Amino acid sequence: MTNLTLALDAMGGDHGPHITVPATLQALRLSSFLHIILVGNEAEITPYLSQIETSVRSRIEILHTTEVVSMSDRPVHALRNRKQSSMRLAIELVRDGKADACLSAGNTGALMAMSKVLLKTLPGIDRPALVSCLPAVNKTPVYLLDLGANVSCCSETLFQFAVMGSVLCEAVDKNPSPKVALLNVGIEEIKGNDQVQQAGQLLQQSPQLNYVGFIEGNDLFSGNVDVIVCDGFVGNITLKTSEGIARLLVHQLEKGLQQGFFVRLMAKLIAPRINSVLNQMNPDHYNGASLIGLRGIVVKSHGSADESAYLQAINLAVTEAQRRLPQMIEERLESILLDINS
Amino acid sequence: MTNLTLALDAMGGDHGPHITVPATLQALRLSSFLHIILVGNEAEITPYLSQIETSVRSRIEILHTTEVVSMSDRPVHALRNRKQSSMRLAIELVRDGKADACLSAGNTGALMAMSKVLLKTLPGIDRPALVSCLPAVNKTPVYLLDLGANVSCCSETLFQFAVMGSVLCEAVDKNPSPKVALLNVGIEEIKGNDQVQQAGQLLQQSPQLNYVGFIEGNDLFSGNVDVIVCDGFVGNITLKTSEGIARLLVHQLEKGLQQGFFVRLMAKLIAPRINSVLNQMNPDHYNGASLIGLRGIVVKSHGSADESAYLQAINLAVTEAQRRLPQMIEERLESILLDINS
Structure with a gap:
């Protein structure tokens, strides 16, 4: 080496x-x-x-x-x-x-x-982007960018982020053709603000990228795409929201299973199974974002x-x-x- | 009646x-x-x-x-x-x-x-807003607006949303002084885009509102505030992301607890406790957004x-x-x- x-x-x-x-x-x-x-x-x-x-x-x-x-x-x-x-x-x-x-x-x-x-x-x-993986609820990592380095982005910048995200996924995961999507409020072409719509048009004209269109918030963890692009304002809030709710769910469940002798006993017996699911979701177990x-x-x-x-x-x-x-x-x-x- | x-x-x-x-x-x-x-x-x-x-x-x-x-x-x-x-x-x-x-x-x-x-x-x-409660992970409801009726908002519009959200919370929950926050990429005054920063200044000049400043994505479910304001692009993605991850966690946990005879048996014995936590979190159990x-x-x-x-x-x-x-x-x-x- x-x-x-x-x-x-x-x-x-x-x-x-x-x-x-x-x-x-x-x-x-x-x-x-x-x-x-x-x-x-x-x-x-x-x-x-x-x-x-x-x-x-x-x-x-x-x-x-x-x-x-x-x-x-x-x-x-x-x-x-x-x-x-x-x-x-x-x-x-x-x-x-x-x-x-x-x-x-x-x-x-x-x-x-x-x-x-x-x-x-x-x-x-024009501008570097901060990129990281979403909490690994699915086996394959999903890259989200930008995570807050650029709170406002024009369509051209979003396009550049898509290219960089795709190449990152190719390089790190050896994925020959990463699926790239733009985060939006709906999957229909008419949806979204001007920046997202125009970025979508630019991406459609790029045969070297595997652009698959818009993706909604509830589909972030589906594993259907490999790279998700948005401006830094949306990306930062999306990632932190995911982390916040995952952390809270882990906490609530642990709390729920600690009340009452019988429940505590049974929960202890199946703790490895519960923990393996919770650890998968726990954002505290992941770290590292790159400025690309x-x-x-x-x-x-x-x-x-x-x-x-x-x-x-x-x-x-x-x-x-x-x-x-x-x-x-x-x-x-x-x-x-x-x-x-x- | x-x-x-x-x-x-x-x-x-x-x-x-x-x-x-x-x-x-x-x-x-x-x-x-x-x-x-x-x-x-x-x-x-x-x-x-x-x-x-x-x-x-x-x-x-x-x-x-x-x-x-x-x-x-x-x-x-x-x-x-x-x-x-x-x-x-x-x-x-x-x-x-x-x-x-x-x-x-x-x-x-x-x-x-x-x-x-x-x-x-x-x-x-100027514009109606779509408002709803976040998945009820805490006992007190948290109103989030706008959820997608307005994909771009100026600071004045965000200010109006804050007023409407506060009044909604007063009216429905009998909360005499709802805490209102703006969703942002950081809590420091220097953080965020122009719209959010200017909306923050407008809200600081409104003594009748209990404006508490910026809030980040990981704090949405903390129960620290009652009303969270953002533009419809961010709100829609935030809500759908929360719903997506909550639904996925419920699914993963159910799947994890259905494998193996022993785990299945133990899980069945404490199912009421697990279900009570999961139901609290499951966005499918909540419905209804208002155009206010x-x-x-x-x-x-x-x-x-x-x-x-x-x-x-x-x-x-x-x-x-x-x-x-x-x-x-x-x-x-x-x-x-x-x-x-x-």
Whole structure:
């Protein structure tokens, strides 16, 4: 396996090094080809590195900085005033070819703004999109984008998101022809706002994409499509709503089954079966969203991720780096755009 | 109890009179003050009325027409060309003071367009909104509007929806000060698109409303607020997503608990507890959305509603008529607008 280097914003997220460093150690133990540069306050990072075996410690580098982006920093403010922040330095390592991908659990808006300015978008892409999988209620992952990086999108931007989502699915899941749909208030052609209708027309003119039309909210989890496209306002609310209701259902059911001795006993006896269903649905067991459309790999972890969730985000960054995702998107995009313009 | 008359589009929905007439009979048996005008094809309605007790039959009137609005009719087309349709005649009965409310399970877009033209909006309201409760995962109902009647909304329209939602909650749930929130991609003031941000500013200037700020998708079911406002594009997708995931979880859990003799047996023993939780969550057990902001009451049933779901929609129409909802909204709106302009 070719060596890979990740740059981690060790300070980002609700817990900082307390989560990011132990997850780093796990990742390095699992993958001997992996090197990780921890960007952040050395004094806060090193306590977690004592008594680590040399085979792991030798693949860790620390890039010391004390500045951090706070969760309340406006993107423009962070861009102008956080030039030595752990987030920015991690992105710069990717820009300068010193890391193959970077990862942060910090402020999403700042991460988006810094990544766009430092890494630039791919040719033909106006704005990066934040993409992730829906809670895995079905076996096959369903990619939803944009998740909030762009609260307003024109039809052309939605079209570009569709292309990027399709290529991501091709690259990561080896799906030769991902089904792409636009999220809308109905499946009939007359439904929706102007942006969605015009994006649908653009997609119909793209023979290289497997565009299947509009999809409604109640069909998100049907497994009928592989990629679902919408603007960041709708995508963010849709994903958070799904997570909210899944989490609540898990909670209500657990509560319901803890009342009364007999029910508690029976529930315990079949707990493995119930848990296997609930775990499938529980969004807390998934983590990692990617900013795609950039000339470099940037992965965003939930701010509240625990060690195992953060490890998943690291794995996502590794997978994208191994597949050389930005280059794949660039090549496919060029071919699709040529096809449309010819 | 004062007598009330409802006008029912007996032909609307997936099943027409097969569902609407038996539900009508149930409603009339439950409420002796209720009269119902069934609008539709007499030949299709009367078979369901044979051998009905006189005390019920005497409170049913049939307004015969053979024309119907189809689900694929565009709103403008329905408005111009379905002048004798069961949907339109039912709305006209409200306009002409012959019914206190009307109800249809038919084409939502056509119902919205016809209602707006025939009944007109209240003073100060530009566009009616479709409102309903979220799947009742918490004991207290949470109203979400708009659910798809208006796919694009300016800030002024969102503000009007907030006022109407608040008054609806006051009227139906006797809540003296409903907490109103705007659905957004974050709770911080800087988050969201222009419409939501400006609507937030308008709401902050309305001392008569209990506006609590932005709310995110994962907080929809927390019970922290009573009324949630968004444009129809977002609302429709949010509601359908919630319904989709709730329905899927119910299905997955049932499937998971039907495999293996031991699990099946244990599951059967605690089925009442599991079912009570699942029923709470199952959106199929709820029905009835209201078009509010009109000078008359229009209730929309799910097209796929069964008899008991359709009966719930009838009950909603009755409740709104008893509370004289349009008049209540008009009075409160006038007072709120005066307060802002003074």
